[in-house]
Amino acid sequence: METVTSVVEMMRAAGSLRREGRTIALVPTMGALHEGHLSLIREANARADVVVVSVFVNPTQFGPLEDFDTYQRDIERDSRLAQVAGCDIIFAPGVDDMYPAGSVTRVCVSDLTGKLCGAFRPGHFDGVCTVVAKLLNIVRPHLAVFGQKDGQQAVVVERMVRDLDMGVEIIRSKTVREPDGLAMSSRNANLSGVERREAAVLYRSIEHAVSLYRAGERSVERIMSEMRDMIEAGETTNIQYLAAVDAVTLEDVDELREGVMLALAVFVGNTRLIDNVIIGA
Amino acid sequence: METVTSVVEMMRAAGSLRREGRTIALVPTMGALHEGHLSLIREANARADVVVVSVFVNPTQFGPLEDFDTYQRDIERDSRLAQVAGCDIIFAPGVDDMYPAGSVTRVCVSDLTGKLCGAFRPGHFDGVCTVVAKLLNIVRPHLAVFGQKDGQQAVVVERMVRDLDMGVEIIRSKTVREPDGLAMSSRNANLSGVERREAAVLYRSIEHAVSLYRAGERSVERIMSEMRDMIEAGETTNIQYLAAVDAVTLEDVDELREGVMLALAVFVGNTRLIDNVIIGA
Numbered sequence: 001m002e003t004v005t006s007v008v009e010m011m012r013a014a015g016s017l018r019r020e021g022r023t024i025a026l027v028p029t030m031g032a033l034h035e036g037h038l039s040l041i042r043e044a045n046a047r048a049d050v051v052v053v054s055v056f057v058n059p060t061q062f063g064p065l066e067d068f069d070t071y072q073r074d075i076e077r078d079s080r081l082a083q084v085a086g087c088d089i090i091f092a093p094g095v096d097d098m099y100p101a102g103s104v105t106r107v108c109v110s111d112l113t114g115k116l117c118g119a120f121r122p123g124h125f126d127g128v129c130t131v132v133a134k135l136l137n138i139v140r141p142h143l144a145v146f147g148q149k150d151g152q153q154a155v156v157v158e159r160m161v162r163d164l165d166m167g168v169e170i171i172r173s174k175t176v177r178e179p180d181g182l183a184m185s186s187r188n189a190n191l192s193g194v195e196r197r198e199a200a201v202l203y204r205s206i207e208h209a210v211s212l213y214r215a216g217e218r219s220v221e222r223i224m225s226e227m228r229d230m231i232e233a234g235e236t237t238n239i240q241y242l243a244a245v246d247a248v249t250l251e252d253v254d255e256l257r258e259g260v261m262l263a264l265a266v267f268v269g270n271t272r273l274i275d276n277v278i279i280g281a
Numbered sequence: 282m283e284t285v286t287s288v289v290e291m292m293r294a295a296g297s298l299r300r301e302g303r304t305i306a307l308v309p310t311m312g313a314l315h316e317g318h319l320s321l322i323r324e325a326n327a328r329a330d331v332v333v334v335s336v337f338v339n340p341t342q343f344g345p346l347e348d349f350d351t352y353q354r355d356i357e358r359d360s361r362l363a364q365v366a367g368c369d370i371i372f373a374p375g376v377d378d379m380y381p382a383g384s385v386t387r388v389c390v391s392d393l394t395g396k397l398c399g400a401f402r403p404g405h406f407d408g409v410c411t412v413v414a415k416l417l418n419i420v421r422p423h424l425a426v427f428g429q430k431d432g433q434q435a436v437v438v439e440r441m442v443r444d445l446d447m448g449v450e451i452i453r454s455k456t457v458r459e460p461d462g463l464a465m466s467s468r469n470a471n472l473s474g475v476e477r478r479e480a481a482v483l484y485r486s487i488e489h490a491v492s493l494y495r496a497g498e499r500s501v502e503r504i505m506s507e508m509r510d511m512i513e514a515g516e517t518t519n520i521q522y523l524a525a526v527d528a529v530t531l532e533d534v535d536e537l538r539e540g541v542m543l544a545l546a547v548f549v550g551n552t553r554l555i556d557n558v559i560i561g562a
Binding site: 007011018019021102103104105106107108109110111112129130133134137138140159160163164165166167249 | 292299300302383385386387388390392393411415418421444445446447448530
């Protein structure tokens with residue numbers, strides 16, 4: 001496995017691979033790799049000749065009060081884990097190389113980014129889209145793999161790629177969970193013992209919603225009310241939002257149906273966690 | 282020469298050309314080709330194996346009161362002229378193909394786009410950047426040729442390409458002028474006889490400024506004052522802006538020096554014309 005830390009070198013390497021006719025898959029990460037990322041890398045490995053894993057904690061997608069400075073960084077551990085999962089190139093550029101002086105260009109996917117997480121994290125998705133656009137241009141992959149856990153991110157990136165004719169196939173890979181259902185996340189490491197136990201209610205509430213749907217309930221209002229009760233029963237849990245939206249347009253719906261994304265963001269202690277499922281997917 | 286009207290087909294054609302190892306140059310236009318465009322096409326032809334000329338009147342770069350509906354469209358005439366100048370592929374997509382339902386992504390180059398023309402045409406450069414990003418992704422050129430006449434546009438596109446790591450060389454081609462100095466523009470056709478005669482003062486005032494500079498004058502204030510007097514002496518001319526800015530940052534300067542762009546926008550009758558020179562270039 002190779003490690004590339006310069007943007008120019010990565011562009012050169014990608015150009016050579018393309019000319020040799022090899023297919024490239026990109027797995028964009030902020031490091032702090034866990035089993036969720038590794039499943040994305042395995043998926044990429046099954047679909048392309050060369051797997052590039054980018055490791056870049058992107059400052060422009062963090063708000064001023066968010067955890068950019070304390071976000072876990074350990075490139076050696078990440079490299080070891082990525083290699084075992086089938087990564088061929090780690091691309092770990094520096095912040096100054098990604099954003100040299102005078103960087104003023106932003107990619108904005110309007111409408112989709114003002115909802116759900118975007119409503120609470122102004123500018124977050126502009127930062128995500130801009131860095132993903134850059135990574136796609138630098139690595140020139142045939143496909144890129146994103147996790148369904150960051151559901152809104154996947155929708156927004158898919159729209160950006162379509163709108164800008166970027167010619168990259170976006171693969172969504174399903175959420176990997178702990179035995180109690182908690183979605184894998186780098187931020188789970190921040191939970192205390194009691195928080196970790198209570199965090200399982202996020203997915204449990206979603207599973208409950210899906211079972212109500214399967215039993216014939218369609219009212220989003222009634223289903224959300226039960227989810228809310230379950231989550232608020234915890235001592236460390238505070239709901240930021242519960243939403244039922246069309247999985248493509250992200251518009252709110254009143255009635256559950258196939259293709260609706262049930263999504264939530266919950267603070268567990270000071271740690272903000274998200275999860276979602278798409279009904280029928 | 283070939284004409285391609287579908288985005289998907291153009292992407293496919295560009296992919297084949299790339300795989301064959303041929304170099305591609307893009308000349309983005311809104312049609313209504315004149316000698317200025319033809320010089321861009323010749324420049325492209327001298328530098329690449331295959332020249333693609335896009336002809337697309339981009340609705341998103343026109344303001345609500347601007348001339349989108351009346352902008353001259355004659356694809357047969359444009360094709361004939363482009364072919365003679367060395368064009369290999371005309372890419373003339375439809376608006377619905379470029380902007381299918383649900384197109385919500387914009388590329389914004391902040392700072393640079395609020396100045397000069399951007400100050401008077403809100404959203405114009407977002408429209409330009411978005412369509413240029415799309416065209417670069419669809420045509421995948423090795424280089425793209427822009428005219429110096431649209432000076433701010435060239436600066437903004439260069440920054441976008443750098444910031445997003447688009448990996449395309451941007452070539453600026455020098456302004457082509459009528460015998461009396463008027464910069465070639467599709468909008469010159471809208472001028473009446475007296476307007477056409479008076480329009481020559483735009484470049485004459487710039488030439489006067491440059492000759493003052495060569496004679497040792499450095500004060501932007503004094504130089505602009507003389508330019509203003511010259512232009513305002515016309516009966517049909519109304520200045521929108523006169524500016525002296527750094528040719529890279531577009532920041533206003535007080536003193537002329539090499540690398541300063543003298544730029545202006547003037548209404549001649551109802552027709553808005555622009556022109557510029559970079560001192561020492």
